[in-house]
Amino acid sequence: xxxxxxxxxxxxxxxxxxxxxxxxxxxxxxxxxxxxxxxxxxxxxxxxxxxxxxxxxxxxxxxxxxxxxxxxxxxxxxxxxxxxxxxxxxxxxxxxxxxxxxxxxxxxxxxxxxx
Amino acid sequence: xxxxxxxxxxxxxxxxxxxxxxxxxxxxxxxxxxxxxxxxxxxxxxxxxxxxxxxxxxxxxxxxxxxxxxxxxxxxxxxxxxxxxxxxxxxxxxxxxxxxxxxxxxxxxxxxxxxxxxxxxxxxxxxxxxxxxxxxxxxxxxxxxxxxxxxxxxxxxxxxxxxxxxxxxxxxxxxxxxxxxxxxxxxxxxxxxxxxxxxxxxxxxxxxxxxxxxxxxxxxxxxxxxxxxxxxxxxxxxxxxxxxxxxxxxxxxxxxxxxxxxxxxxxxxxxxxxxxxxxxxxxxxxxxxxxxxxxxxxxxxxxxxxxxxxxxxxxxxxxxxxxxxxxxxxxxxxxxxxxxxxxxxxxxxxxxxxxxxxxxxxxxxxxxxxxxxxxxxxxxxxxxxxxxxxxxxxxxxxxxxxxxxxxxxxxxxxxxxxxxxxxxxxxxxxxxxxxxxxxxxxxxxxxxxxxxxxxxxxxxxxxxxxxxxxxxxxxxxxxxxxxxxxxxxxxxxxxxxxxxxxxx
Numbered sequence: 001x002x003x004x005x006x007x008x009x010x011x012x013x014x015x016x017x018x019x020x021x022x023x024x025x026x027x028x029x030x031x032x033x034x035x036x037x038x039x040x041x042x043x044x045x046x047x048x049x050x051x052x053x054x055x056x057x058x059x060x061x062x063x064x065x066x067x068x069x070x071x072x073x074x075x076x077x078x079x080x081x082x083x084x085x086x087x088x089x090x091x092x093x094x095x096x097x098x099x100x101x102x103x104x105x106x107x108x109x110x111x112x113x114x115x
Numbered sequence: 116x117x118x119x120x121x122x123x124x125x126x127x128x129x130x131x132x133x134x135x136x137x138x139x140x141x142x143x144x145x146x147x148x149x150x151x152x153x154x155x156x157x158x159x160x161x162x163x164x165x166x167x168x169x170x171x172x173x174x175x176x177x178x179x180x181x182x183x184x185x186x187x188x189x190x191x192x193x194x195x196x197x198x199x200x201x202x203x204x205x206x207x208x209x210x211x212x213x214x215x216x217x218x219x220x221x222x223x224x225x226x227x228x229x230x231x232x233x234x235x236x237x238x239x240x241x242x243x244x245x246x247x248x249x250x251x252x253x254x255x256x257x258x259x260x261x262x263x264x265x266x267x268x269x270x271x272x273x274x275x276x277x278x279x280x281x282x283x284x285x286x287x288x289x290x291x292x293x294x295x296x297x298x299x300x301x302x303x304x305x306x307x308x309x310x311x312x313x314x315x316x317x318x319x320x321x322x323x324x325x326x327x328x329x330x331x332x333x334x335x336x337x338x339x340x341x342x343x344x345x346x347x348x349x350x351x352x353x354x355x356x357x358x359x360x361x362x363x364x365x366x367x368x369x370x371x372x373x374x375x376x377x378x379x380x381x382x383x384x385x386x387x388x389x390x391x392x393x394x395x396x397x398x399x400x401x402x403x404x405x406x407x408x409x410x411x412x413x414x415x416x417x418x419x420x421x422x423x424x425x426x427x428x429x430x431x432x433x434x435x436x437x438x439x440x441x442x443x444x445x446x447x448x449x450x451x452x453x454x455x456x457x458x459x460x461x462x463x464x465x466x467x468x469x470x471x472x473x474x475x476x477x478x479x480x481x482x483x484x485x486x487x488x489x490x491x492x493x494x495x496x497x498x499x500x501x502x503x504x505x506x507x508x509x510x511x512x513x514x515x516x517x518x519x520x521x522x523x524x525x526x527x528x529x530x531x532x533x534x535x536x537x538x539x540x541x542x543x544x545x546x547x548x549x550x551x552x553x554x555x556x557x558x559x560x561x562x563x564x565x566x567x568x569x570x571x572x573x574x575x576x577x578x579x580x581x582x583x584x585x586x587x588x589x590x591x592x593x594x595x596x597x598x599x600x601x602x603x604x605x606x607x608x609x610x611x612x613x614x615x616x617x618x619x
Contacts, residue, residue, distance in 0.1 A: 035285065035288045043291055043294065045299075086284060089265070093276075093277050096268075096269075102281065
């Protein structure tokens, strides 16, 4: 279980980093979203992975660490709000600047130069 | 009764006032919004003065949210350093808000509520004793700063905001990774508890904690504009409206404060094998930050850009002190931090006021119409320039002198002195060029613009007057910062106070 978990977090992080290094704002937003998923899963695992464990006392034989669950909840809410904001900002910059490049201007294509 | 809750008030009060500003009787009229925001700011200053007074006796105030005792609950800690930072942020706010009444608050909605929310976040970051809570307050101040940066709209701001928001979102992801690593190995995020547990690590866990600690440096470095992460700063600060840029002058200091706090308390000299974790990194990076700030200052095409590069110089200077990491250096850094924040903010406001009166060229260094109030603005610029460049008789001189004295050991001085002095020289050259081209290279007819409103300029002067005041009261201020730095390094009493049963 640990190996699969670690692999998924790693894959999500790698995809997130790759996408957030792209030039267009939409892939960047998706990349940041993936990165925040990876972060949430990672944070969740920092209390060690437990199967069938409850976070509330007196409900089960096995207990899971409740703190990372609370942390993840906070991180999800904040990450969600931030993603919403950056999405709106991306649309705004598309409207204001006339293109969806993160720098606000497109790199000149070689073919266009020839024309 | 109020004193019991004093530690929480600088956070909760601006939050409540910001929410009140959104409600009908106040939100309908701009005049009411201005009055209530200024009144809130005055109350905030009174609260923080009280806090400094309480903290100056040397007692550390603790506040347990919901009365959950540490290490389980969220903890607020007000020692000398945090009280000083809270006072700094509230005084800065008053200057910026006074300037904003001159018209920058009209360009969009919810200017004052956002301003107060950002103050709540900044104060929270200064007062919290819990690393996850620090993350939350970072996000509070960031989301307010995103909206403030783009306030008023325009192409330049949208462009700058895009970079700023994306960079900080990635920074937040890094922060959470660091928190996950540290919680997984240390089992706690209460800073005092972390400091007491860092000795008991298994050797294989030490590498992980080291990675977490260095990741934190990356995050705080992004906030404070440490060298490879500083490229966003000049553009962002010069695109923001003047009061917002002035408020942002303290945002880099939030990062520096976090480095000072986390890396003295948790990874400080008493952390066993992980002691002084960041020093080998901080040394070259801070010196290079100083250099790139000086190069940027010399190359700046406008006064705002110059002010932004001077902020980078001050960040480099402060981080050199953090790299030296002796109580004497930190005491000098705290003094310099207060000075550089206030004066850099004043310069941002001044750049806007000068730009408005020069017509179309604004604050760019080209010849333009004469400014309407050359003596008033000129003398303000003169004081700000002398103070930022570190010339006597103003506070920059005292701050830099203290820092040079703190680094007088030959092995350190051979690196620090040339860097500090040459960067000061670069600042003098850049500011002299700025002053001559802004005020003396006059062309065309006289300015037709109106003179700046009295209330607006009073914001600038309020911030500037702090510079001579900091020299006149230098004795008591340096005594305070010296004790604050000692308190920062002497962590055992803090640990015993926070964790009466568990401190080792």
